[in-house]
Amino acid sequence: MKYHFKLLLSAGVLATSLGIQGAHAAKTSMTIALQLEPPHLDPTSAAAGAIDSVLYSNVFEGLTRFASDGAVIPGLAKSWEISEDGTEYIFHLNSAVTFHDGSTMDANDVKFSLDRARAEDSTNAQKALFSGIKNVEVLASDKVKVTLASPNGSFLFNMAWGDAVIVAPETIDDIKTNPVGTGAFKFSNWVQGDKIELLRNEEYWGKPAHLETATFKFISDPSAAFSAMMAQDIDAFAGFPAPENLAQFESDSRFQVLVGNTEGETILSTNNKMPPLDNVKVRKAIAHAIDRQAIIDGAMFGYGTPIGTHFAPHHPDYVDLKANSNYDPELAKKLLSEAGFSEGFTTTLKLPPPSYARRGGEIIASQLRAVGIETEISNLEWAQWLEEVFRGKDYGLTIVSHTEPMDIGIYARPEYYFQYDSSEFQAVIKALNAESNPQKRSDLLRKAQRIISDDYVNGYLFELAFPTVANAKIMGLWENAPTQATDLTDVKWAD
């Protein structure tokens, strides 16, 4: 705010001294708030979405990248050729790409980055993305060949993740505190606990950014987020944490509210091996006992799209299977008595910290109680949840949003925390991974969605919404969140 004032003042003085009337340059700095601060600044060695929220596309780029609608488009690789059998990819790199330290980005950096991610001692949180790579070979300084062990239809998609960005061997040691990438912004400064500042990269190989400086602020408390926005201390808040306040911003002409979609399927995860939840009739009863809209309204203040399977509704291959588990408490009771639980039963409901889980959990508990299922609710911190529920599999039910894009493949892993073991489903995913024909892939994806919906693996609740509150004069912000990113490369102030 004060900076804004100073800037206006100096612009004003300049205009007056030059004798220009009414000249008004657009502002070139912006302060964007996020709820979570990155633990460190290496997107290739942590799962924290906050790292990508600051750095993806702004500072670091990969061979391919996600566009705001989720499409995979060329990044550092301007084009590629795929061999007939689908196991060899030849990437042609953009020329004249330099890292922020001035060194050239070439095929050796690509090889280094991919080899590092798949190495034995790699600490890449998404190492599975690289597991199919057999060999990476430098053909020329702007040409690199990646050989896969078997065809993988998602390979280009995998390379667009923030975990697959290209880094340089010279700067890797300090990457956690001083990230050096190829993006339109350079990392400038990090005041831990407070803010990260980025500066425009004047030597950027692509279209230069409009903003000269961008500051990310970290405000975790929802009421503080509201105050900071209202007091206009910040210009935008990506992933605004208080859905209850969105209506107020919508009715205020100083602000704009964008509610975009995400890749976050929020589900009532069910332990498929824990009796009586191992009985498909019981899981079906739970699915019919849940009123999705009541949860969206009660826990998310109406923001969220109901889903009937583990798939993002905005995706072209999405199948609407909500009718498979429509709200029907009478049917739920009938199914329970058929399964031999006419008196109901008791199970655990373990809730991680986000409000969708804590608020949603209370609502689900009361909906389940209405059909005779009692739940023992316990609130866990994330670290506890990971240990007890995710790794220990010591739970009956839990609520969590799976935010990784296109992650239906997790159902093919019988050791995964919901312990769903279906050879039919596993065969579909295996076929999908080997398939590169778009039509056949699409058919397989639809089949996969139907199988898990028919098996009532989990209770499918809603797709998380991504609300952004911003100053009304800001243009070019991403509305949707196809991956965790706050892409500022095309953001500017209206004149």
Add this chain to the structure above:
Amino acid sequence: MIKYFFRRLFTFVLSLALASIVIFSLVEIAPGDPASFMLGINAQPDTIAALRSELGLDQPKINRYFDWIGGMLTGDFGISYTYRTNVTEMVGDRLWVSLPLALYALFLSTVIAIPTGIYAAAKRGKTGDFAVISATQLGIAIPNFWFAIILVGIFAIKLQWFSAGGFSGWKDGLFNGITSLTLPAIALALPQAAILSRVMRSALIETLGEDYIRTARAKGLSSAQTIWTHALRNALIPVLTIIGLQFSFLLAGAIIIEQVFYLPGLGRLVFQAITQRDLIVVESVVMLLVFAVILVNFIVDITYMLVDPRLRQDSI
């Protein structure tokens, strides 16, 4: 006297050693693994094992305990698991926010509490006293975070006199720094002032009932003169004790206020470190706070000895 000093010193060192064992065990027993937390739900077991070994978490607990203690003795608190920077530096940076905030709040609380406490004691049983008692009752009852939200609503959103939070560091000038800490300091100070004011009032009333006060009045001093020259100095002793206690509370207890005003202070650091299972940061910061409290106590014990001649005899 020497014996007394060494006994206190021994207690000081023993308390620190015990505290370090308790802190280390509690933090280690708490469920949750920092490596799993950092790598999230898609990580493969071998990746987690690789990170655990990189962080040194695969070492036996006893080795890690002695590494930690050994490091601390030389001023090296280790490297944060999540931030990957030196804990000593991190704590140092955060202290530049938390320490001035605590001092500022303490200053405000003292400046408000002492005059109101004296005023109430002087007017005891009258309307003025009643007003102070009611106000302090309210001050104690209102939680400081709620008060903080109200302050932000009025002074940041409505009047726009202050920003709603954040602290950009002392580099932007002393005035800017103080301005950004003003609302948080008021929010922290008022409940403390309410308590302190009550302590001041009752201590002064008690002193005013002493024989030497009656003597002072009998020799012809006015009520005000008696309070200023005789009663106040004696009544300040319990007040100072409370101020000392409040300081450690303000330094360690500002976690919620730091969240509400998103200040990069020690409280917020500990809060984040606990959620992320950044064990080494939690252990070190808690140990540092314990050290500060024990050190203050030690100094107070030694001061007692200097003040109270009876303690200087070696028989005690």
